[in-house]
Amino acid sequence: GNSVTQMEGPVTLSEEAFLTINCTYTATGYPSLFWYVQYPGEGLQLLLKATKADDKGSNKGFEATYRKETTSFHLEKGSVQVSDSAVYFCALSDQGGSEKLVFGKGTKLTVNP
Amino acid sequence: DAMVIQNPRYQVTQFGKPVTLSCSQTLNHNVMYWYQQKSSQAPKLLFHYYDKDFNNEADTPDNFQSRRPNTSFCFLDIRSPGLGDAAMYLCATSRDRVSDYTFGSGTRLTVV
Numbered sequence: 001g002n003s004v005t006q007m008e009g010p011v012t013l014s015e016e017a018f019l020t021i022n023c024t025y026t027a028t029g030y031p032s033l034f035w036y037v038q039y040p041g042e043g044l045q046l047l048l049k050a051t052k053a054d055d056k057g058s059n060k061g062f063e064a065t066y067r068k069e070t071t072s073f074h075l076e077k078g079s080v081q082v083s084d085s086a087v088y089f090c091a092l093s094d095q096g097g098s099e100k101l102v103f104g105k106g107t108k109l110t111v112n113p
Numbered sequence: 114d115a116m117v118i119q120n121p122r123y124q125v126t127q128f129g130k131p132v133t134l135s136c137s138q139t140l141n142h143n144v145m146y147w148y149q150q151k152s153s154q155a156p157k158l159l160f161h162y163y164d165k166d167f168n169n170e171a172d173t174p175d176n177f178q179s180r181r182p183n184t185s186f187c188f189l190d191i192r193s194p195g196l197g198d199a200a201m202y203l204c205a206t207s208r209d210r211v212s213d214y215t216f217g218s219g220t221r222l223t224v225v
Contacts, residue, residue: 043218044156044203046213046214089155103157106155
């Protein structure tokens with residue numbers, strides 16, 4: 001079945017450091033790929049998404065590119081801020097849409113001033 | 114603002130005592146989902162409603178049930194909570210099966 005594997009956390013960075021959180025997936029067909037963020041005490045929020053190979057999703061300085069050849073969707077940000085501290089979830093959907101999102105285990109990011 | 118609201122934010126229940134978690138939405142979305150998120154694990158889909166059509170995941174225990182009396186509300190009923198059911202329960206909605214999700218803030222359930 002479909003699955004998502006994220007790099008193990010927690011990740012601790014200093015402000016303005018470069019961030020990469022790795023995500024690889026296993027899926028039949030051509031899934032859509034997502035990154036969700038969960039701030040402390042809050043629900044999941046969609047951060048960015050990509051619906052087909054080579055698409056790049058971007059939002060709030062975060063980017064991720066849908067790489068079909070490596071089945072990856074790594075999250076990157078050039079300069080993190082303290083306010084980026086949160087848990088980040090990579091996810092995919094089958095059937096080309098948001099139905100039945102399958103999540104990775106999440107990666108906790110802490111950014112220190 | 115249109116949103117998805119889960120009540121309560123924190124719920125403590127006794128082992129074996131039925132408990133109900135609630136979710137309401139002002140988005141008028143057709144689809145409502147319930148996810149279970151245990152500590153340091155991925156959120157796991159329990160079931161979803163497409164309008165009034167209930168869709169149960171194959172591995173969701175019978176102990177978990179759901180009701181959707183109208184478009185706005187959806188309830189998660191745990192008939193006999195066990196210690197292993199302690200988790201964050203997330204409600205989400207989407208306009209249809211191919212639209213983006215909107216999540217509530219979750220209810221953290223503790224079983225004592």
